[in-house]
Structure formats: structure tokens, C-alpha cells
Amino acid sequence: MSDRGYTADEMMTVAASRALQNGQVCFVGIGQPSAAANLARQTHAPDVVLIYESGTLETRPDVLPLSIGDGELAETALTNVSVPEMFRYWLQGGRIDVGFLGAAQVDRFGNINTTVIGGTYLKPKTRLPGAGGAPEIATSARETFILLRQSPRAFVEKLDFITSLGHGNGGNSRAEAGARTLGPTRLISDLCQMAPDPETRELIVTTIHPGVTRDQITAATGWDIRFADSVTETPVPEPTELAVLREIHARTARAHAGQA
Amino acid sequence: MSDRGYTADEMMTVAASRALQNGQVCFVGIGQPSAAANLARQTHAPDVVLIYESGTLETRPDVLPLSIGDGELAETALTNVSVPEMFRYWLQGGRIDVGFLGAAQVDRFGNINTTVIGGTYLKPKTRLPGAGGAPEIATSARETFILLRQSPRAFVEKLDFITSLGHGNGGNSRAEAGARTLGPTRLISDLCQMAPDPETRELIVTTIHPGVTRDQITAATGWDIRFADSVTETPVPEPTELAVLREIHARTARAHAGQA
């Protein structure tokens, strides 16, 4: 924890939480997206609808899942559907407002790699877990938010593999590839938030987290990062947000420890 | 009732019932197919599996349904699935051994019309109910049994409309049209049973119900009907079969009268 009273990860989770609006239907992944979405549900957006790709519709977990199909998700869900139905009726069917995406690598247009790093595809230096639901979340959710801690290894000039489409080569290339949705409208890191330039679709910095410098952001980005004309400071986490988030994490740690 | 102690319809239902083997999975329609299938289940084929297109899997109705989705079918079913699932996973998925088909008209190759008679398609003399599940039952069930009372108006030289494929123009034409299943292997009328000739696939008479003459069959058929080399007499209904069938009909009449 910094001397500001919150960690960079907490700032990142709180910023992501605030980006969700009450009533939106959100396709959630495990890890930070799950923390952010449940923080939103327990603070400003009580009616946000959380959906996990395991088939749990409108779930209200008390503790964060370690995996995408934890029992807690099923037990607190309005109902559970099969995985084919989830991908056909709910994601492809256009019922998701916001999809959260993580990544191993992201490029300046919000394209994502979670497949391989280094070497060749068949003999990679590092074999990552792969696509999961991301390729279709990236093109079927109305918009996506990318959550990723910023570093030159993660924010790269050129991806080793495109697992999920962002804004392609920029400009109109996403739509030309056949995608009918907005794509990444927001990237939230531990240093700042970015949004696509309306014309070039390149991700540019729009808000900087308190205490972070432009130089830090530039050093943590593998491409020549640009800043919006009117960059603002990300509002600091409210005490309530921090209290609720920490309580979620504490409950989660107790619950998972209890399953030893 | 004839002086034989059973009606022609009873003979027809009993013959259809006997054609079902224990353990077969049978896609049933309302009316006589339902009576035949449930008679089989309550006599020689206790493990025959009955499926109705409304989505009821492995149903054991006590009374016959008036419609394809009567409550009795759902309440006695192992489980109920949606209609899309029924047509995709269960019928198209190749899980049906025998499909029963009725018809307004049938031709010598077992093709069926349940769409229009006379006039044109757009301005028909008689508008029939239409296809229902029949076109896909006809091509997805491993084999089909056609049940139809025999008359020159029903057994016609040329159909006014082909609603469901039988053996096409005969010979190999069914397979050439893209069907991968056996098609009609049996036609059961109130006068006789027919089966396709192994080469021409034309329906020919294989057994004649007791008391029926060849002339009666010829007169009741709109094409030049052929008889197999070794035509036999259809075995008469057993007393048990008649007792069970009549009890089914009596229960059904009582149940439907009670819903006035």
C-alpha cells in the first residue's frame, strides 16, 4: 500500500468498477474484472447484471470465484444455462452490454494476445492459456473494457499473436473485418485510463491515477503513447469503495482458506 | 365392429403396434400412431421409448393425447425439452429409431402430402394443415411407418404436393436427394400392410388383414397396386391386445369428457 492509503491495484479495480453503469449487463472474467464488477454491484450499481461464461445468469456472489465456474456463482445465480446456450443466446445474441477482457499483451489499438509469446506458434517460447471466451466477447459484447497492469512487456508495439480483435489496424478496420460492435472503449491499468481516439482508434491516455507521472506511463508502454488534450486526474477511491472492496477480498480469502 | 370381434381400425392399430420393437425410440404423432405406440408399450414392448414433438421425452401417458402437447404427456415424461432442442438434438441428432407418419395422400413410393389438394398452391381447393414435423421425421428417423386408411382419394397415382419425402421416384432417388435414412419401411392401412420392393422401392402388399380381399385392396388404391410373391394373412388381434386397446380408448374418452 502506498502512502495514499490505497494500492495501485485498488485504484485500478475502483476505476473499472466506476465504469460500469447500474442496469448494465456485464460479462465478467475471473480476477480483477470479478472484483470490479462485484464492487460496482455492492456500491453504485446494485442492479448491474453479472454473467460468467460458465452459464451463470445474473449472479450475486458474496465471495469472488477462484475459477469461472465456482459453486458460489451457481448458487447465487438467477438461473444457470448450458455453455452452448451462453455463447449462442446470451453473448452472440447481443444481450451483453459490457465485456471485461484481460490480456498478456495489448497493442495500441486494443488488440489482445493470450495465446503465445516468442518462438513460433507451434514451438512458442511461452505457451499461454489461449483464447477462452475472449474472441467472441471482443466482437459480440456492445463494448469491452480492457484491464491490464501496465509494463513494456504487456503494452507492446506488435503482438506476437492476435487472439481477440480490438480496433484492428485502427480507423475503420474493425468494422471492415466484420465486427458490428464498439470494441474496446476503455483500457484501465494500474497507472491510467485510456480510450480510443475517435478517428484513428489508437488508445490514448484520458485520465492519470493520482501520483502517477506522464513519464512513468511512457516508460511502462512499449509504443509511443499519446495523451489526450484534456487529460484529467482519476478521482481517488472513496473510503466506502475501499472498505467494500477490502471486505470482498477478506471474505474471499477466508472462504478459500476454509476449503483446504 | 365386424363379426370378427374387432374393427378394421383396431386391426390397423394392432398391426402398427406389433411393428414396434421393445427398446426402440419412437417419434409419435397424435391419433392412431399414439394409440399404436401406447398399445405396444402396454403389451409386448414395455421399454419402447415414446417421444412427442412437443418436447416430451420418454413419456408414459395413461390416456391418449388429443393434441401433441397435452399435459398428460408432460406429466408422465422422463423430462421435457424445448422444441428447438427436440428437433436439433433428438430428431436431427439421429436418436429416433421409428417415426410414425400420417397423411392426406400417399403415392406408390411412400411420398406424402399434407399440404394442399386441388387448385393451386396459392389458391387450393382444400387447404390441409401443412407439414408440421413430418418433413424432417421422414428424413431423420432411422425408418418410418405410414399409417393411413385406404381409399382411392388417399392412395393416389400422383400427389398434389410432396410434403414429406418417401422413396422419391423409386430406386435410388431417395438417397440421391440427400436422405441418409431408410424412409418408409412399412405402410399399415385398414386393409393390409405394404413394404417397399427392395429394388424399385415401390410399396407392395405384404400381408392382408383377415377377411379382406385382393379386389378390395385394388379398388381402394389409386395406382396399379402390386402384391408380393408371398403375401400372408396379417395375424388377428389377440384378445389381450384388444382388451388393452379398448381400455386405453375408454380411459381417454372418460378423461376428455371430464374436461368439458
Added chain:
Amino acid sequence: MPRAVITSLEEAVAENVRDGDSLSLEGFTHLIPYAAGHEIIRQGRKDLTLIRMTPDIIFDQMIGMGCARKLVFSWGGNPGVGSLHRMRDAIERDWPLPLEIEEHSHGAMANAYEAGAAGLPCAVFRGYIGNDLPKVNDRIRSVECPFTGEKLAAIPAMRPDVAVIHTQKADRRGNVLLEGIIGVQKEAVLAASRSIVTVEEIVDDLGGGPNAVILPSWTISAIAAVPDGAFPSYAHGYYPRDNSFYKAWDPIARDRETFRAWMDSHVMQRKAGEGVQ
């Protein structure tokens, strides 16, 4: 996504059903939305494209009352009884209006609803092999499997302007439970731009199991409590199908005058949800 509005049947129809709409009323024998259909007739909607796998008495009534311009269907009869006389009169003799038809098989319509719910432009399935339906319906086409070369049938996904269904229960947040024979109702609602669900009752707790068939509130436009709203079809757990009504309908519908008189006294002069008994 906005949640369902819980309102009256009159308002639900007035807000969501417009002249010229394509309108799906589904229910496979079970849970047919009769009360909603009657309210649409009473509100005098015209020029509708009516969509239903099994048009039965409710569509016979809507067609006979002049609501429909076109019918999309796969089996049009009075189950176990006979013909739909008003439907036939419209097709065969243009009364009260000419009726355009788009005719399919059950398998095709079930797949088309599924594709509509799945957000696809078309349904792909193994069907329509060797029959005449593709000759009279130019919305039946084909695609080739890029792996096996097999020719598969394709029809456009069903995407009605409005879907109307009836179910057992909604909760106070507007989530809806269906059970028993569930037909294609879930798909019809998910495929439609707007939707009306009438229910037997609105309850505190739906009480479904972990995998119950549930439509979340945010997939529905309007919900109205209409007890007996599926009569003379049935609602599993509430009341049985009135088979005698289906049989009695046949002579009523055979004659134009008898039909109009019956509709006048049993539908037009009654209020929303009052029933026809």
C-alpha cells in the same frame, strides 16, 4: 438493458403492438397466450404478420377478425379436431381479407427461432430434403458444409417485432418462469425486438430449481398478470386444457356469421383478461 414493466394487459398491448408489426404468439399446445391475442383483436390491430408454428384457434380468431395480412406457420389445424375454418376461408376465399402465407416445417421454424435468439442471420439445418416446400417458399435456400460438401437447408432467422407468450409466474422484479412443455417461447422472446409476457400470477419467489427455465426481467418489455390467460389451452400446475372448447370451436368457426357473433359476445364486448368462458 431496461427491466420489464409490470403493467395491465391493455397497456402492455397498447405500448408494444403496432399496426403492421410482425407478431409471434407462441405456445406449443401449452400456455398459448389467448387473453393477449383477444386484447390485440379488441384494440383493432391491422396488417399484422402473424407468426406461430401451430396456428390454432387464437390465430383462427385473429385472422377471422381481420388483424392479419400474412401468416408464417408450419402446421395450421385444430389439433385432434380438424381444420381451422377461418384460416382456410382467408386462404381459399380471401375472407375477410386476402392472407399471404409463408409456410415451413416445424423443424425449420424451431431452428429459425433458435437462430433468432442466437443473433444469427439464418438457421442452418438438415431439412427440406426432397419435398416441394422450397418450390413455393423462396426463403428456403441452402448452404454447403465447407468440410463435407453436404448441402444443408438455410432459412432466415426469425426476428419478430413483438413476441407474446403466457407463463406460470413472474416475480416482482419481472423475472419469468416457464415449466412443463416449454415449446419455443424462450427463443421467441429472445428473438424479438419487444415482448409481452402474461402470467398466471406474480409471486415473491419463483421457486425454480438451479436450472429452471427462466427469462430474466431485462429480456422482456412488459408483464401483465392475467389469470387463466391461456384458456382454453392449459397452464401446467394451474388448469387443464379444455378439450371440449376445442371441439366446440369447430361448428362456431365453420360459418362467418356464427363466428362474428361469437367473437362479438365473447371477446369484443368483454374487457382485457375477462376470458371467454
Added chain:
Amino acid sequence: MPRAVITSLEEAVAENVRDGDSLSLEGFTHLIPYAAGHEIIRQGRKDLTLIRMTPDIIFDQMIGMGCARKLVFSWGGNPGVGSLHRMRDAIERDWPLPLEIEEHSHGAMANAYEAGAAGLPCAVFRGYIGNDLPKVNDRIRSVECPFTGEKLAAIPAMRPDVAVIHTQKADRRGNVLLEGIIGVQKEAVLAASRSIVTVEEIVDDLGGGPNAVILPSWTISAIAAVPDGAFPSYAHGYYPRDNSFYKAWDPIARDRETFRAWMDSHVMQRKAGEGVQ
């Protein structure tokens, strides 16, 4: 259709799983058929094409023990923990054997199972837009919608030789109930030529509601009662997921020797269904 044989886990595997088979073990976090996977390892099956949307520890173990020639998957990791070290060792360094991979997205695999259950040659969906997966997987192709001209993704239907799943209950006739997170297990069984279902218990009455997720006996080859058969994953209503096991697996699997020693004492020297705890 023949009904399921209720038998032992050893016999179920011996009768239904053959060297060279394509073999789907499904379970989306929930109800992963660990005990059956261990029995397949013990019986020394080789040259398998392993199919699973989310290969996790059970596939890490099967790959590390040399059962697999090929892996078909869409997300291969230890959820919330990190990499599958045995899977990576096989892909990156051919140990113990080279491992061919066929890689998809979840959406694609879910659709491919659905198409397999539906008896279709291929799945058609909106997917794989603008990414590199089609460049490395020639089983990702496309078809054109004959109505809108939209290019849709197509992949071959999943049709494994054998599907293996674990569920809560079977009844004495061999009908099987699943509840909670149901994943793609029903589709996997319906898509496969043969199937093995292990269950927590065999009961007189499944007790599901009218629309419970049930696989009828005649869709299954063999059923074996294996209590705790999904451990360390979970069985809704029976036992929770052992998250600590998933975390503890990471250091075990990092090293080839540690891994082999663990497998020897926890799997190879135990009997079918005895568990690894």
C-alpha cells in the same frame, strides 16, 4: 437404442476407451470427471486425442503420463493459479511426447459440441472475427449467409469417439441428472459414439423438476457410481471445489520428477475410484 450398462469404473473404461480414440472429458470447473481420467491413465491408454474446452489438472496429468497424441482445447490453464506445466512441457519441449494441438475459442467449441449433438457436419456461428486463430487452424473456415451475404465462421462438428462426464445422480434404469453449472456435458454425450457417466450415487428417484437436465439411459453406454469422482473439482449439492488442491498442484507439476512421483503414489498405486486425497 440400448440402455446404459451400470457397471464398475474399471469395466466402463476397459469396454469403452481404446488406444487412438478421440476422447472428450467435459465439465466446466464443476463436475470434472477426475476419477475416470485417472482410471484411463491407470489402464495405460495411448495415442488419444484429448478434447476439452478447459484442459485443467486432469488433462495436465493425462498429458504428463503420455496418454495423448493431440489436444483440442480453447483455454488451457489452472484457473486462478497459472499455467499447466505438463501441457506446456509437452508443447514447448515434447515431453514425454510431442503434442499436436488444435486450438479454438470457447464459443467455437461450444458451438461444435452443439452441432455434434444436433447431428450436423459443422457448426455455423459469428466468431473468429479479425484474429489469428484461423491462420493456425485449418479447421476454421466460413460460409456465407444466403440471405444477407454475411460471412459466418464454420468449424467441424465435434464428434468424439467417447465422451466421459461426471454427474450427481443416476437412477437404477440408467437415466442421469445434472444440475448446477451444466457446461457442455449433455452435448458431449449426445455428440459422442460412446459415453461413460460416473455419478456420485445411484438412487431410486432422480427427483428433478419437469424440465430437469436429464440424459435418458438410452443415450449412454456405461454408468459407474464413483463417490467423490469429481474431486478436486466439485459436485453441486455434494462437496465444494478444493481450491487448495488446485494451488498445491502448481509446484507438483512444475518438475517432471515430482510430477511422476506424485502420480505414482496418488494414482498408479491406487484402485479405481479410490481418489487422490
